[in-house]
Amino acid sequence: MTVSVLVPSSLAREAEDKREATRKLGYVARAATIFRADRLVVFPDRDGESGRFDGGFVSTVLRYAATPPYLRKEAWGKRDELEYAGVLPPLRAMSQTGSESNGLGSLRQGIVTEVGPDQRVRVNCGLQHPISLVVPPKMAVDEGERVTVRISSRRPVRAKLVDEPLPGFAVEQTDLSAALGREDAGVCIAASRFGEELTVGRLETLAGRVDRDGMTVAFGAPERGLPDILGVEASTVGVDPAGRRDGDDSNVEPTADPGFDLWLNTVPNQGSEVVRTEEAMFATLAALSLRA
Numbered sequence: 507m508t509v510s511v512l513v514p515s516s517l518a519r520e521a522e523d524k525r526e527a528t529r530k531l532g533y534v535a536r537a538a539t540i541f542r543a544d545r546l547v548v549f550p551d552r553d554g555e556s557g558r559f560d561g562g563f564v565s566t567v568l569r570y571a572a573t574p575p576y577l578r579k580e581a582w583g584k585r586d587e588l589e590y591a592g593v594l595p596p597l598r599a600m601s602q603t604g605s606e607s608n609g610l611g612s613l614r615q616g617i618v619t620e621v622g623p624d625q626r627v628r629v630n631c632g633l634q635h636p637i638s639l640v641v642p643p644k645m646a647v648d649e650g651e652r653v654t655v656r657i658s659s660r661r662p663v664r665a666k667l668v669d670e671p672l673p674g675f676a677v678e679q680t681d682l683s684a685a686l687g688r689e690d691a692g693v694c695i696a697a698s699r700f701g702e703e704l705t706v707g708r709l710e711t712l713a714g715r716v717d718r719d720g721m722t723v724a725f726g727a728p729e730r731g732l733p734d735i736l737g738v739e740a741s742t743v744g745v746d747p748a749g750r751r752d753g754d755d756s757n758v759e760p761t762a763d764p765g766f767d768l769w770l771n772t773v774p775n776q777g778s779e780v781v782r783t784e785e786a787m788f789a790t791l792a793a794l795s796l797r798a
Contacts, residue, residue: 507717508690510545511538511675511791512682512724514735515561516554517783520728525590527559528567532594533784535571539597541791543675546572549682554730561679563587569677571597574615576632581617581652599674611658611665613673618651631655631665639667682736683764685722692720694767697790698732699776700743701769704793717797723790724766725783736764743769 513534521527538546548565555561566587571594573581582588616631627647628636639655645667647653654672657665678685686694693715702708726732733740772790773781781789 508545508692508720509541509543510547510685510688510691510720510722511543511787512547512549512685512722513564513783514551514554514725514727514730515548515564515679516551516556516727516730516735517548517564518559519554519556519730521556521559524558525593527563528590529593530782530784531564531567532571534787535568535597536595537784537787537791538572538675539599540788541795543791544671546675546677547685548677548679549685549724550679551727551730551735554727554735565677565679567591567594570594572674572677574599574632574674577615577617577630577652580619580630597674611656613668613670614655614657615672615674616653616655618647618649618653621647621649627667629653629655629667631657633657633660633663637663637665639665642667642669645669682724686724686765688722690720691722692716693722694765695721695723695790695794696732696743696766696769697723697725697772697786698743698769699771699773699781700731700733700740701771703774704770704772705774709793709796712794713796716794721794723794725786725790727783728780732769 517534518527518530521530535546546568548561548568550561566585570578570582570588570591575596614631616629618627619630619636620628622628625641626638627641628638630636641647652672654668654670655665656668685691693712724732726735733743772793773786
């Protein structure tokens, strides 16, 4: 099951300064980590960007946040976008594939620091020193590349390179329609206050689909929800291709959304006029992570 979270490039548009923008993005990364997202995708919203904190800034900060602390200095060095990286909350991502105690070993990210002869490389994976590892057959790595290392023992060190996705979530930049059209997109959900209200009954039917197929959930930006970003009327959100809502025979123009299966309001009785994107992520992903 793959979980993808989609956020707009205008995500930090209301931030007063770089410090506040960085902190906000840190909580977005926290939500993605807590609910085990596989991908955090930044889709373009050029009309909503503030100029200072555009998609490049958003993607850079999120990628930095997703990088394990022991690799950040080597992977990133000093960059203007990361001036306030110190305010990012720690993610402390857990391995999803076991621990050292059960014999399977824990997965860690590493950076190849040197490519040597005989299919061996040196890898910095957060241990006291870079370690020498054999490259598995049919796997090619280059200096500076990030790799996945399975560590089964630290004293003595027993580790190996594995051809598996990096632990944690990956950060990508792509169009919204392309993200929704992926083969592993699963159930495509637009989180919006104009969507169908999430109820216990609706969640019960939805949870089975999500558990089986995975999900892709898209969020809007401050003062700029998904209808605004997509340029569609809020009144047409959730209309089926025939121009009707469930149980409604009225003839309404269908939404021009890029391929959502449903629009969902996961905070149906909100007590604040505004639910921030990072708050909506926690509310939405918490509900959709429940299993049938």
